[in-house]
Amino acid sequence: MSHHIVEFRDVHYHYPDGTAALNGLSLRITHGESVGIVGANGSGKSTLLMHTNGYLLPQTGTITVGDFQLDKKTRQEIRKKVGLIFQNPDDQLFMPTVSEDVAFGPLNLGLSVERVNETVQEALETVGCSALRDKPPHHLSGGQMSAVAIASVLAMQPDILVMDEPASHLDPKSRRALINLLKHFHHTKIIASHDLDLIMDVCSRCIIVKEGKVVADGPTEEILSDGQLLEDNNLELPLSLQKRDLPLGGTMNEIGKLHHLLGHWAEHNIEHAKTYEDWSKKADALGKKELAAVLKTIAEETVAMDSRFKEALELCR
Numbered sequence: 261m262s263h264h265i266v267e268f269r270d271v272h273y274h275y276p277d278g279t280a281a282l283n284g285l286s287l288r289i290t291h292g293e294s295v296g297i298v299g300a301n302g303s304g305k306s307t308l309l310m311h312t313n314g315y316l317l318p319q320t321g322t323i324t325v326g327d328f329q330l331d332k333k334t335r336q337e338i339r340k341k342v343g344l345i346f347q348n349p350d351d352q353l354f355m356p357t358v359s360e361d362v363a364f365g366p367l368n369l370g371l372s373v374e375r376v377n378e379t380v381q382e383a384l385e386t387v388g389c390s391a392l393r394d395k396p397p398h399h400l401s402g403g404q405m406s407a408v409a410i411a412s413v414l415a416m417q418p419d420i421l422v423m424d425e426p427a428s429h430l431d432p433k434s435r436r437a438l439i440n441l442l443k444h445f446h447h448t449k450i451i452a453s454h455d456l457d458l459i460m461d462v463c464s465r466c467i468i469v470k471e472g473k474v475v476a477d478g479p480t481e482e483i484l485s486d487g488q489l490l491e492d493n494n495l496e497l498p499l500s501l502q503k504r505d506l507p508l509g510g511t512m513n514e515i516g517k518l519h520h521l522l523g524h525w526a527e528h529n530i531e532h533a534k535t536y537e538d539w540s541k542k543a544d545a546l547g548k549k550e551l552a553a554v555l556k557t558i559a560e561e562t563v564a565m566d567s568r569f570k571e572a573l574e575l576c577r
């Protein structure tokens with residue numbers, strides 16, 4: 261799979277009872293993007309996500325994932341690349357023990373038993389659930405189930421990670437750990453959530469879905485700071501933006517908004533610099549010395565921008 265693009269073109273989907281859940285939905289997500297999908301209850305987010313790995317198939321319109329157009333024949337291939345974590349972890353876990361559940365996918369990929377054991381161990385450690393490996397999944401708490409569902413998908417080493425409300429059952433510490441994990445997952449991420457602060461933290465692009473269609477698509481900071489757009493879609497400003505409002509008497513003034521955005525940009529600036537540096541090292545290892553040098557300069561200049569962000573933040577006060 262070359263570019264791991266996910267493209268929906270005019271996709272319609274009706275459930276068997278006649279509910280029209282997707283009504284001409286189109287979007288295009290390219291490799292490495294982190295995209296938040298937000299919208300009111302019933303707007304079609306889960307239905308959209310269940311199409312990304314062929315759990316549901318479009319009734320009209322087309323879906324392309326990497327090199328394949330999704331249909332009955334290609335969906336097995338697509339599932340190897342797209343890891344989908346369902347909104348309800350109960351739907352995901354079905355084996356007698358946690359470790360068998362996490363091993364299920366890698367075994368189906370044909371990995372050796374030794375490699376599967378290592379992968380299971382790593383995935384459970386990543387989500388802090390190694391101690392649960394011998395428990396039956398139906399004896400786990402909601403949050404533990406979510407974490408194990410995440411491990412079972414990570415164990416497949418997907419190129420595209422798709423999560424439906426991944427933090428809804430997690431305690432604050434586990435939620436923070438998940439955010440860190442997601443920040444370090446450098447492939448494509450598509451995350452549906454009502455936790456708009458998580459989306460702010462993890463996704464650089466945000467799509468609003470309403471009545472089975474895309475109604476807004478843009479940089480997360482812009483979409484999630486647009487009070488009117490959010491209100492029109494039964495959403496509210498992320499808490500981190502609301503807090504900033506309080507001293508200003510309940511309305512978000514432009515400077516308050518800019519102050520928040522600058523803080524957000526500054527935070528991501530350092531992450532971006534690290535990514536450029538990592539790629540500079542990789543380019544160097546591949547013998548692309550000139551490219552490595554340019555990337556290194558980009559990384560250094562990005563770090564240098566940090567003081568500019570701080571200066572701008574000061575000037576916002």
Ligand SMILES: Nc1ncnc2c1ncn2[C@@H]1O[C@H](COP(=O)(O)OP(=O)(O)OP(=O)(O)O)[C@@H](O)[C@H]1O
Nearest residue numbers: 275276277279281300301302303304305306307308
């Ligand atoms: N199995 C089903 N059978 C019939 N209708 C369904 C089914 N699942 C979902 N729907 C309907 O499809 C529409 C979209 O539902 P979906 O679950 O995709 O929304 P959502 O945006 O994920 O909502 P939420 O924020 O509550 O998770 C809703 O009108 C819902 O009632």
Ligand SMILES: [Mg+2]
Nearest residue numbers: 305306347424
């Ligand atoms: Mg849903």
